[in-house]
Amino acid sequence: MSNSSETRWLSKDEDFTWRAIWSLMTWLPVKLEAQLREDHGLSLSEYYALSQISEAPDRAIRLSELAEITNMTLSHLSRVISRMMKAGWVERVTDPEDGRYTLGQLTDAGWDNVTEMAPGHVEAVQQAIFDQLSDEQVRALGEGAARVAEAVSPHGEVTGPPKGH
Numbered sequence: 001m002s003n004s005s006e007t008r009w010l011s012k013d014e015d016f017t018w019r020a021i022w023s024l025m026t027w028l029p030v031k032l033e034a035q036l037r038e039d040h041g042l043s044l045s046e047y048y049a050l051s052q053i054s055e056a057p058d059r060a061i062r063l064s065e066l067a068e069i070t071n072m073t074l075s076h077l078s079r080v081i082s083r084m085m086k087a088g089w090v091e092r093v094t095d096p097e098d099g100r101y102t103l104g105q106l107t108d109a110g111w112d113n114v115t116e117m118a119p120g121h122v123e124a125v126q127q128a129i130f131d132q133l134s135d136e137q138v139r140a141l142g143e144g145a146a147r148v149a150e151a152v153s154p155h156g157e158v159t160g161p162p163k164g165h
Contacts, residue, residue, distance in 0.1 A: 028128060035124040040117050045070060046080055047121060050106075053090065054114040059106035062095060066104055068155070089113055 010018060033044040042050075049070050053061050067077045081104055084090040089110030095101035106114070130138060150156055 031128050032121070032124055036117070036121060039120050040113075042117070045072065046083070047117065049077065049080055049104075050084065050089065050110065050114055051118070053104050053106045054111060059111065060093070060103040062101045063092075063104050064101065084110065087113075 029044055036042045036044055036047050040047075049066060049072070052066055052069050053059060063077060063081065064074065066072075067074050070077065072080065081090055081092065084104075085092065087109075089107055091105045091107055093103050093105045095103050133141065
């Protein structure tokens with residue numbers, strides 16, 4: 001434990017920024033999840049997993065990679081995938097490139113659901129974030145968030161669309 005003479009206390013601007021980030025991390029997911037639950041009965045993390053599968057090449061992704069992208073444990077992701085399978089949106093298939101892996105493959109019904117859900121989700125994102133910011137603020141927020149995400153990500157990179165398998 002360090003003593004107070006070694007502590008790098010936050011400046012007034014840093015403290016304001018930290019509190020704004022904390023509020024953003026707390027309330028933005030609540031807002032976006034409320035829209036998804038109300039409109040589609042899905043959690044934000046479930047929607048994110050589904051959207052990542054939909055963006056993967058051939059709408060299929062290794063479940064181990066999807067777990068990393070979504071920051072879910074494999075057991076949590078397995079429960080999410082099982083619910084999506086029950087809904088007919090996703091299938092588990094053996095990876096044709098390496099049989100040791102399992103892919104989550106989006107079904108046609110899953111694709112139809114993603115394309116139905118996406119407009120409402122994107123509108124909620126637009127209203128919550130981008131309608132509040134100028135173009136310059138959007139760029140600055142994106143650049144700043146990417147740098148912080150790279151610093152805290154266990155992979156040292158911003159998690160974007162799936163890279164394939």
